[in-house]
Amino acid sequence: MTMIVKKTTQLIAGLIFLYGIYVIIHGHLTPGGGFAGGVIIAGSFILLILAFGSDFLRLTREEAGSTLYENLAILIVVFLAVSGLLATGKIFFLNWIPKGTPGELVSAGILPLYNIFVGIEVAASVLTIFLALVIFKEELAE
Amino acid sequence: MTAYILCFILFLVGLYGVITRRNLVKIAISLSVMELSTFLLFALIGYADGGVAPIVDPSNPAKVYVDPMPQALVLTAIVIGLATTAMLMATIIRLYRKYGTFDIREIKNLKG
Amino acid sequence: MNPLIPLFVAIPLSGAFIDMILGRFIKGFSRYFTPVIILALASMSIYSAATAGTNPSVYYVGGWEPVKGIPVGICMVMDGFSVLMLCIINIVGFLSAFYSISYIKRFTSDNFYYALFCLMTAGMNGVVLSGDLFNIFVFLEISVISAYALVAFGVEKNELEASFKYQVLGxxxxxxxxxxxALIYWKTKTLNIADIRETLKPGYDRPFYIFVELLILSGFGIKAAIIPFHAWLPDAHSSAPSPISAMLSGVLIKAAGIYLIIRLFFNLFEINESVAVLITTLGALSMVIGVFLAIGQWDIKRLLAYHSISQMGYVVLSVGMGMILISRGVRHEIAMLAIAGGLYHLVNHAAFKGLLFLNAGAIEYTLGTRDLKEMGGLGKSMPATSATSFIASMSISGIPPFNGFFSKIIIIIAAVMARFYFLAFLAILVSIITLASFLKFQRYAFYNREDAKVEKGIKEVPFPMVFSMVIMSLLCIILSLLAFPGIRDAILTPATDILTDPAKYKDLVIGI
Structure with missing residues (x-):
């Protein structure tokens, strides 16, 4: 890629990443949430890979890493869902943490936790899909 | 009503593409068109003329709220659609590697 | 609330990802972990069948109970019919996973295989347990997307092509x-199955209703491969690895197709005669055409796949006859008999078709071919495979001591009592042609070429494969007990009751 693309990407990739985090953390207050924010974060990584390129070996290593993050995040989501079952008797997906005042950042009980881990999961899985397709293409070229 | 009919036409456009196109990638694109027309139909169902977002403020209630349920459902369906499309694309790339072509007329090992 | 219900989904879901994480660091971890968790699920489902069959329970996820008879949250329902399906899914799933221990050694990356296997099980358990239309759709997609990937697991030409076909049609x-x-939600503003039925009843809009019914029927018809929509099934089921073929043919087309057709057309829509006649016709067509397509096949797995279409035709046919009788409002007990026969055949088909695919896998494992013409004389060198496949073949063709006979005879008796003589004749005819086709399979695979031409070095398959096949063949014999009154009342009657009496289902879900 040209110098212009690289410089612009360097400038905005961090901002996009931060914006994704903002969308995830405010998921229970504003439109958006885990899925939208996760896709934005994955977008920042994809932008970096597209602009700077990457060799085959590093791509496969990154894919292994993102798969691991994805699996861990979804395990934690399932664990959060089961925690309702364990904490207060018999109810799955129960919002058992105190809810706080509506409108505050730290409120709505367990929902922000779901949002954060769903965000990690979506970011990792979208990145994995992108990397897998790129790796297919690289294998093809050889 | 026009919007619903347009949705239906979009659905048929996608179906036409799936049936007549010969290129694997074009078939995948036509499937995505059908998918999006279904999502559009679902999102339209929740639309209310002049409605606002359904965050109820008891002191100042609005007259019309849009139905939030179809939006949540469409969001879920979009996630599923992402998975389906990724899976389809991966299969197409693999098929291209094995057969060396995107033409569906050349890919016919299985018959009968 | 019964805390077992959500665990049926949560355990395989987390099992899939534990397989992916720990399987990377510990070699062979997922190979032994997956059968263990599915065995746990199977024992849970047998326990539920013993307790929840007569005493169904509902689970409100997140604790959102219905307010004034209007359901607000997602609910999961465990009634007689769901329990029956849960038993099939998890028992066949366990045996397939156990069989895979030695079968899957010829593929690389078994972590992905077992993770997808667990996801497919989780999806199917979710489908049969949820009492909410959109959740059914989500779980359905989870299970079929895993199935797409599993069909393509061999990544050779045939597998990829079959998977592509399956993906487009799916x-x-x-x-x-x-x-x-979407159309149902537009009319009713609710997604709960019991609630939809209540809301649709007053504003009965016949053309709209029929249109929605046709959309749903064609959608689930494609997933279940009823005859005009069957094009993908023989390719997909014959290209997948054999334990997966057993899962797809034995369980997935039932959980994702037939179960939902039966559940929605009995408990969501009012039964009307025109749709009932259409369903019966489709069932009869797939019964007859499927068996005629099967008879000319020389590839074992394609032959078995076409027989799946034909046997599913029996189920759809008998359930359709029950629907016709109910819509006419005459002779309720014969309708009950027809529906019970259909469900019984559904259970039996899971046992014998799963077993036949496992046999085909064993033959493929030793010989490396699926072509019947290249086999022969295996009866001596592979006694366990030969014996179990004989039991399964006799069972699918309806020979008396085995389970297939009892369910077919119930269907035929119901057809005769309901005065559908032509359908009864077709059922007998198809059964005879099935017998002919399976005699061909037996002769060419196991008994032909007695003289010498058996290659040296053909041994019986390893222990896990033999174990799974023997247990399946025992199931084929034990399931014939279901035909006898005492046992039938305990297992099949709750399922037919909840289907034919929608008011009971409504009371269960919404509360009185």
């Missing part, structure tokens, strides 16, 4: 189903 089916759900 996606079409999903859009039909989603459009149907």
């Amino acid at each position: 996606s079409l089916a999903s859009f039909f189903i989603l459009a149907g759900i």
Whole structure:
């Protein structure tokens, strides 16, 4: 890629990443949430890979890493869902943490936790899909 | 009503593409068109003329709220659609590697 | 609330990802972990069948109970019919996973295989447990997307082509189903099955209703491979690895197709005669055409796949006859008999078709070919495979001591009592042609070429494969007990009751 693309990407990739985090953390207050924010974060990584390129070996290593993050995040989501079952008797997906005042950042009980881990999961899985397709293409070229 | 009919036409456009196109990638694109027309139909169902977002403020209630349920459902369906499309694309790339072509007329090992 | 219900989904879901994480660091971890968790699920489902069959329970996820008879949250329902399906899914799933321990050694990356296997099980358990249309759609997609990947698991030409065909048709089916759900939501503003039925009743709009029914029927018809929509099934089921073929043919087309057709057309829609006649016709067509397509096949797995279409035709046919009788409002007990016969055949088909695919896998494992013409004389060198496949073949063709006979005879008796003589004749004819086709299979695979030409070095398959096949063949014999009154009342009657009496289902879900 040209110098212009690289410089612009360097400038905005961090901002996009931060914006994704903002969308995830405010998921229970504003439109958006885990899925939208996760896709934005994955977008920042994809932008970096597209602009700077990457060799085959590093791509496969990154894919292994993102798969691991994805699996861990979804395990934690399932664990959060089961925690309702364990904490207060018999109810799955129960919002058992105190809810706080509506409108505050730290409120709505367990929902922000779901949002954060769903965000990690979506970011990792979208990145994995992108990397897998790129790796297919690289294998093809050889 | 026009919007619903347009949705239906979009659905048929996608179906036409799936049936007549010969290129694997074009078939995948036509499937995505059908998918999006279904999502559009679902999102339209929740639309209310002049409605606002359904965050109820008891002191100042609005007259019309849009139905939030179809939006949540469409969001879920979009996630599923992402998975389906990724899976389809991966299969197409693999098929291209094995057969060396995107033409569906050349890919016919299985018959009968 | 019964805390077991959500665990049926949560355990395989987390099992899939534990396989992916720990399987990377510990070699062979997922190979032994997956059968263990599915065995746990199977024992849970047998326990539920013993307790929940007569005493169904509902689970409100997140604790959102219905307010004044209007359901507000997602609910999961465990009634007689769901329990029956849960038993089939998890028992066949366990035996397939156990069989895979030695079968899957010829593929690389077994972590992905077992993770997808667990996801497919989780999806199917979710489908049969949820009492909410959109959740059914989500779980359905989870299970079929895993199935797409598993069909393509061999990544050779045939597998990829079969998977592509399956994906295109499966996606079409999903859009039909989603459009149907959207239209239902438009009219009723609710997604709960019991609630939809209540809301649709006063404003009965016949053309709209029929349109939605046709959309849903064609969507689930594609997933279940009823005859005009069957094009993908022989390719997909014959290209997948054999334990997966057993899962797809034995369980997935039932959980994702037939179960939902039966559940929605009995408990969501009012039964009307025109749709009932259409369903019966489709069932009869797939019964007859499927068996005629099967008879000319020389590839074992394609032959078995076409027989799946034909046997599913029996189920759809008998359930359709029950629907016709109910819509006419005459002779309720014969309708009950027909529906019970259909469900019984559904259970039996899971046992014998799963077993036949496992046999085909064993033959493929030793010989490396699926062509019947290249086999012969295996009866001596592979006694366990030969014996179990003989039991399964006799069972699918309806020979008396085995389970297939009892379910077919119930279907035929119901057809004769309901005065559908032509359908009864067709059922007998198809059964005879099935017998002919399986005698061909037996002769060419196991008994032909007695003289010498058996290659040296052909041994019986390893222990896990033999174990699974023997247990399946024992199931084929034990399941014939279901025909006898005491046992039938305990297992099949709750399922037919909840289907034919929608008011009971409504009371269960919404509360009185």
